[in-house]
Amino acid sequence: MTLVSVVVPVFNRAHVVGDAVGSLLRQTHAELEVVVVDDGSTDASVAVVEAFGDGRVRVVRHEANRGIPHARNTGLEAARGRYIAWLDSDDVARPTRIAEQLAFLKANPEVALVGACAGKLRADGRRKRGVRVPPTEHAVIAPWLLFRSAFQQSAVMARADVLRRFPYRPDLPVCEDLDQFQRIAAEHRVANLAAVLVDRRVHPDQTIRRRQDAIKAMKLKLAPPWLERLGMRFGSDDVARHVQLGNRKQASVPADADFLRWAEAWLHGLQAANAWTDAYDGQGLAVAGGWFWALACADAASTIGRGRALGRFAGSELARGLTGEAGRRWLRAALGVWRG
Structure with missing residues (x-):
């Protein structure tokens, strides 16, 4: 064989x-x-x-x-x-x-x-x-x-x-x-x-x-069952913004202060729901939440200013997800690849 x-x-x-x-x-x-x-x-x-x-x-x-x-x-x-x-x-x-x-x-x-x-x-x-x-x-x-x-x-x-x-x-x-x-x-x-x-x-x-619009539309279709498995309650606007968190090219709303307020609450909500459903490893979800929070803040920098965006990132408990043991292992691995 x-x-x-x-x-x-x-x-x-x-x-x-x-x-x-x-x-x-x-x-x-x-x-x-x-x-x-x-x-x-x-x-x-x-x-x-x-x-x-x-x-x-x-x-x-x-x-x-x-x-x-x-x-x-x-x-x-x-x-x-x-x-x-x-x-x-x-x-x-x-x-x-x-x-x-x-x-x-x-x-x-x-x-x-x-x-x-x-x-x-x-x-x-x-x-x-x-x-x-x-x-x-x-x-x-x-x-x-x-x-x-x-x-x-x-x-x-x-x-x-x-x-x-x-x-x-x-x-x-x-x-x-x-x-x-x-x-x-x-x-x-x-x-x-x-x-x-x-x-x-x-x-x-x-x-x-070539197919960014089709990819965005498909993610809007695929995401709800994933979120339901986690135990989230959501509307269509939440799904669209969730897709935007994953890829700024699939944005539905401006990356501004309002979007960051929603994103922070949403990401905390994912962690709270997971605490009940235990769908994912808690530390692993914290790493993912920290990373996509960082991307959201970086995307908002052109709207709210770089200093304010950095402050929003660092001042949120979500940022701590990247400094836990799992987050540090991933960042060390990334540094090894980039240096290599």
């Missing part, structure tokens, strides 16, 4: 898919298969992949474009490995990516899914500055997913049997990954490695850039 399968969905990415596949064939862990799911491409994407002539590469084709959830599920069905990793067709894996994540999953059998940090590539393939370090521990990741994804899809590896129990929902043309991460984290332990193992290509055709 194949040990690791890497699934690469592709749709009309002939100019970059070769970089993605080539990065997988150069992995230090060579016992893998690369399953390229062509989602009805009309360009030379398949020809580029087949030109590698490597027996580890298989192409599975959709006759017509069916969308990313279907392409991912086709990859899940076709993969033969005990572990399945993902790589988007416009991204590249660093040479030790598979080896490091495989070693982690073998050493931590209680963890079902592991991600990693991601660097950035320019459209022409040159690296650019900037690394976002996600939370690394399950206790923080699970509540973090209330606000936004804690994983880079291209940096995820998981146990195949778990992934197949949580297929992508075909009715979600966007945010299908966030939905899956939420469902998996509710039943299994998950983690991130504090290491940059992939590079994501930044370009205008990225889904996250």
Whole structure:
């Protein structure tokens, strides 16, 4: 049986898919298969992949474009490995990516899914500055997913049997990954490695850039059940502002003093509700609350002034969430990645 399968969905990415596949064939862990799911491409994407002539590469084709959830599920069905990793067709894996994540999953059998940090590539393939370090521990990741994804899809590896129990929902043309991460984290332990193992290509055709409105609308649909599980009472305005806390690009109201008053009360409310429902680790939720409070204050700085925004952040009990033991571990890990 194949040990690791890497699934690469592709749709009309002939100019970059070769970089993605080539990065997988150069992995230090060579016992893998690369399953390229062509989602009805009309360009030379398949020809580029087949030109590698490597027996580890298989192409599975959709006759017509069916969308990313279907392409991912086709990859899940076709993969033969005990572990399945993902790589988007416009991204590249660093040479030790598979080896490091495989070693982690073998050493931590209680963890079902592991991600990693991601660097950035320019459209022409040159690296650019900037690394976002996600939370690394399950206790923080699970509540973090209330606000936004804690994983880079291209940096995820998981146990195949778990992934197949949580297929992508075909009715979600966007945010299908966030939905899956939420469902998996509710039943299994998950983690991130504090290491940059992939590079994501930044370009205008990225889904996250092209479809911000659709992503916002989908998060407005997905968030209420998550909040209900926590035991929150809310209205539609609360949901919209909650989505805004997770991503300022999906704002519904100005980031001003009124928004900060709401945000502080809301984040305290999440913690109070969790004290009753015990849906999440309390310290982990405090870390997430502290971070998204910090982002809200930073976003409001252009409206209320930098000094006042800093004062609002530091003067709130929410800021203490980042100075607890779990918060310090994450910040130390982030500093290690940034310095490295």
